[in-house]
Amino acid sequence: MTSSLRWGILATGDIAHSFARDLALVDDAVLHAVASRSPAPAQAFADEYATAASTPVAYGSYAELLADPDVDVVYVATPHGRHTEDVLACFDAGKAVLCEKALTLTAASSRQLVDEARRRGLFFAEAMWMRTNPNIRRVRAMAAEGACGTIAHVRADLGFVAPPDKARLWDPALGASALLDVGIYPLTFAYLILGRPAELRAVATLSDQGVDLAGGATLRYDDGAIASISWTQLGWPDTRASVAGDGGRLELPSPFHHPHSFTYARNWEADELAEPVVGAGYAHEIAEVGRCLREGLTESPLLPLDETVEIMELMDEIRTQVGATTG
Template identity: 45%
Template sequence: MTKWGVVATGKIADIVTSDMALVPDAEVVAVSSRSTPKAEEFARKHGIPRFYGDYHDMLADPDVEVVYVATPHSSHYIVARNALLAGKAVLCEKPITVTLKDAERLVELARKQKVFLMEAMWTRFNPLVKRVRELVAEGAVGSIRSVHADFGGPSAHDPAHWLWDPAAGGGSLLDLGVYPVSFTHMLLGAPESIAAHGTLIDGVDAEAALLLRYQNGSFAQLSSSLVGYYSKAATVVGTAGRIEIPPLFYRPTEFTVVRPDRPDEKHSLEIQGHGYHYQIAEVVKRVQAGQTESPDMPLDETLAVMRTLDEALDQLGVSYR
């Protein structure tokens, strides 16, 4: 049994903790929040035996083996760093940090400490996404020429909300755009060049459009938005066909392989819970095996994605430094 501690009690922590119950070898034994009453309420809801009003106290709990970091973006680095220094394995919500420099520091520390670290890019562990990756590698739709993906939806403008606050790591790219960027990296690798266009509100990117270009001439058109009503779909276009992933591409329950002169090939999946349990099971598997990284979301890949996001944000004029 792998014993977990959860840092933060917001919406994503609530959902992911619920899905942890679907993994037989995962047990949440502690939760922390800046508010002790909130921690207590969260613990009661999820049947967690211990709660703390300071995450440092939770890191001192000898029963906690793995820490799930679900704090706002801007505090991912410091919380994950302290957990690694305490010798705890870490699953950190995406984006792993708000800058490439901080991500590099975190990865360097994890490797130095020889402690497991993984970015919580849950999409990578969805069985259908894994199947898409396999089909592309097998050449099922030929050589990939382009990837198209978007993730966006209108969010009420509120300068007090972290999404619109640069100090909290707000903006569309880090919260939503990381999904299409990571999806593209999974299939095509790091781009040769990046061109970004967007709109800033209150110092964060309210919307962003990225064109990633590759040495062989292939490209990706990706977008994220806090103001536009996007489809949240993805298409992978090859020389011999295409793969269509309907909404929600980052949590797919189906996709279709479309090729000329052949019947469409449909794939489907029934997901238990919200779909986060696949990544929880991955962490449990790797930690129990004494491994420090996941081959499906390796740390070098996390850094490559952060490098793309960092460059795009720099072009847009967004700074979290």
């Protein structure tokens, strides 16, 4: 590995642009190459993120990028309906992988990828960037240390209005699912604070094709705690989150999944706290992958693969309960 970690980006959609902007803010990381399924989008992307020092190599196919020996790690930014195919291709090329969430469409296919990465000894992680956000990490640590006393309730919701022309959000053949796209964030937040629930009950609004467009779930834990989560691609909720107990409350402002601050309230007092965030927040997962690769780690303690699979199992259960199409 050279002094700068050389990234390749697979696909050129919106999330790839967000990632590339933050990649430029990370020391010892460089965008080396980008691939699309045709040359023109790849070249336009490469030109947009060219610097005085270098211009990324543009490839008109994913296979060409994976054949580039100078790519140290690949960020898979394709729709989650393609992730299994694309990640396995990366592994066949011997590449370390950071794959956009949701990792796959089902827990079984996610476990397949995890097992394959471990068999080959390759670094692998889901790009659940929320988990690496410094404010999320501090909220989780404070909750675990008893800042809220005994936790009784966790709440989180997230959503937006999906553009009607964005096929990946509506077409079941492309893995469309509001749960997989945005519901994964409130579910992961509840998991970070309380772990796996003893019981889960979910409801959802489905499209005519069986795509879950909006939903909610209540999670019950053996210690008596309850989590209330919701997600939608049909409206604009307040996108906040909180952790409440008999000793206080931690509140995350909108949008809770990449906060720049949070509030710690107890009795009649409230303090605004903040950990510095680099860029839009993707920089922290990029830096974490770099740290792991430099230290020879094949899994990140901040992005643990077994927990990724366990959360996929919970999403499988939700989609089964509501009767959603699984792609």
